[in-house]
Amino acid sequence: MAVQESAARNDREEECETCGRTTPHGVDIRIVDESNEGSTKYAREPYRIATCQVCGAERAQRMNDA
Numbered sequence: 001m002a003v004q005e006s007a008a009r010n011d012r013e014e015e016c017e018t019c020g021r022t023t024p025h026g027v028d029i030r031i032v033d034e035s036n037e038g039s040t041k042y043a044r045e046p047y048r049i050a051t052c053q054v055c056g057a058e059r060a061q062r063m064n065d066a
C-alpha cells in the first residue's frame with residue numbers, strides 16, 4: 001500500500017462524549033471572532049475543531065488556552 005500524502009484533515013482518535021467512546025475525528029483549525037466583556041476590542045482566536053466521524057459532533061478547543 002502506497003504511503004498517503006499528508007492531508008489537511010488528519011483523522012485522529014479522540015474521545016467523543018456523544019458516542020461515549022474513542023472515535024476517529026477530522027480536525028480543522030477555525031478562526032473565531034470573539035468579543036470580550038469590558039472591552040471593545042474583538043479578538044480573533046484560532047480554535048481547533050474536532051469533528052466526530054461517527055456522529056458528526058463538533059468539539060471546539062481554544063488553541064491559545066494553556
Ligand SMILES: [Zn+2]
Pocket residue numbers: 016017018019020023052053054055056057
Ligand atoms: Zn461521536
